[in-house]
Amino acid sequence: MTVPGSKDFRWRLADDDGGQAALFAEEELIHRHVGIGAYRGLEFLHVRAKQIISTVPEASRVPFRHTINAYRGCSHACTYCFARPTHEYLGLGIGEDFERTLVVKINAVERVRAELRSARWNGDVIAMGTNTDPYQRAEGKYHLTRGIIDALAEVGNPFSILTKSTLILRDLDRLVAAAGRAEVRCNFSIGTLDARVWKATEPGTPHPRQRVEAVRRLNESGIPTGVLIAPIIPGLSDSAEQLEEVTAACLEAGAVSVTPVTLHLRPGVKEHFLADLRGKDPTLAAALTRRYRGAYLPKAEQAEIVAPVQRTVVRLRPQAPPTRQWHPALGPRDIPAPSPQPSATAPPEQLSFGS
Numbered sequence: 001m002t003v004p005g006s007k008d009f010r011w012r013l014a015d016d017d018g019g020q021a022a023l024f025a026e027e028e029l030i031h032r033h034v035g036i037g038a039y040r041g042l043e044f045l046h047v048r049a050k051q052i053i054s055t056v057p058e059a060s061r062v063p064f065r066h067t068i069n070a071y072r073g074c075s076h077a078c079t080y081c082f083a084r085p086t087h088e089y090l091g092l093g094i095g096e097d098f099e100r101t102l103v104v105k106i107n108a109v110e111r112v113r114a115e116l117r118s119a120r121w122n123g124d125v126i127a128m129g130t131n132t133d134p135y136q137r138a139e140g141k142y143h144l145t146r147g148i149i150d151a152l153a154e155v156g157n158p159f160s161i162l163t164k165s166t167l168i169l170r171d172l173d174r175l176v177a178a179a180g181r182a183e184v185r186c187n188f189s190i191g192t193l194d195a196r197v198w199k200a201t202e203p204g205t206p207h208p209r210q211r212v213e214a215v216r217r218l219n220e221s222g223i224p225t226g227v228l229i230a231p232i233i234p235g236l237s238d239s240a241e242q243l244e245e246v247t248a249a250c251l252e253a254g255a256v257s258v259t260p261v262t263l264h265l266r267p268g269v270k271e272h273f274l275a276d277l278r279g280k281d282p283t284l285a286a287a288l289t290r291r292y293r294g295a296y297l298p299k300a301e302q303a304e305i306v307a308p309v310q311r312t313v314v315r316l317r318p319q320a321p322p323t324r325q326w327h328p329a330l331g332p333r334d335i336p337a338p339s340p341q342p343s344a345t346a347p348p349e350q351l352s353f354g355s
């Protein structure tokens with residue numbers, strides 16, 4: 001594993017969510033902290049961020065304009081994680097380094113407070129979980145996401161959180177308090193309930209059934225929480241039975257939206273994902289190598305893959321009133337229930353969500 005010294009870092013960050021150059025002052029960069037106890041096997045690189053609220057370029061296709069990511073790298077270690085290459089920008093590896101050498105912006109909460117007070121801040125929605133998971137294991141130690149929630153709540157700033165972690169329930173009271181002052185929306189990423197696929201592709205995450213229960217708890221507590229059925233991996237988690245099972249469970253748990261997203265594999269991630277898969281199922285790895293000529297499957301194939309999700313939503317919520325969706329960029333708006341019309345089966349825009 002590469003463990004750089006401060007001068008090895010190239011703080012030339014280029015997030016998938018737009019990123020900014022030189023977020024950190026070099027002289028403030030590093031204190032290495034080796035994890036012990038529950039954090040054994042992890043290494044934390046403490047940095048002081050000069051700026052914590054990132055602005056996504058106008059040209060970006062993602063549905064949010066402002067993001068906060070307090071951590072870089074993610075111990076959830078999903079084999080398909082699109083954020084892995086961001087570690088390369090730091091001079092670290094996209095494999096084990098991404099999973100075990102975690103950058104922690106230790107001044108994230110004070111920076112958020114300062115930037116929210118700035119006359120330049122317009123009170124826009126802030127999305128968390130767009131790059132790495134704000135409730136990964138490190139959050140149990142550093143409590144940065146909790147502090148950021150409190151800071152946003154203090155000024156009534158709307159926000160959204162995307163996660164795979166049930167650690168979010170630790171902060172349920174904070175989220176409820178924040179929702180009393182501003183629009184708050186959560187999303188869970190639950191690609192499958194198939195334990196075999198979960199263990200093979202998301203080894204550091206809580207069991208997907210625990211995530212479904214977290215969706216229930218959040219919705220019952222008044223926090224509108226949806227689910228991204230993501231990623232749907234061809235040959236692993238795309239059978240009609242698998243998709244109907246996970247969709248039905250999420251709807252039964254009260255998910256306010258269910259959005260299927262087919263696996264996409266950008267350069268670097270593709271090689272990592274397929275190499276890992278080759279060691280587990282060489283035949284499938286070869287098949288996916290042929291199918292993924294680019295980062296995405298052809299749209300017609302995506303539409304075919306996500307169809308069981310949409311059929312299940314129509315079957316289980318046929319009379320559903322317009323769903324109060326919470327668009328990270330546009331705020332609350334009414335979205336009609338899924339329609340069985342062919343036009344509704346087009347695959348959703350694939351977003352660069354981190355979880």
Ligand code: SF4
Pocket residue numbers: 074075076077078080081082083131132133136164353354355
């Ligand atoms: S996909 Fe999300 S949860 Fe998984 S490793 Fe990447 S950032 Fe973490």
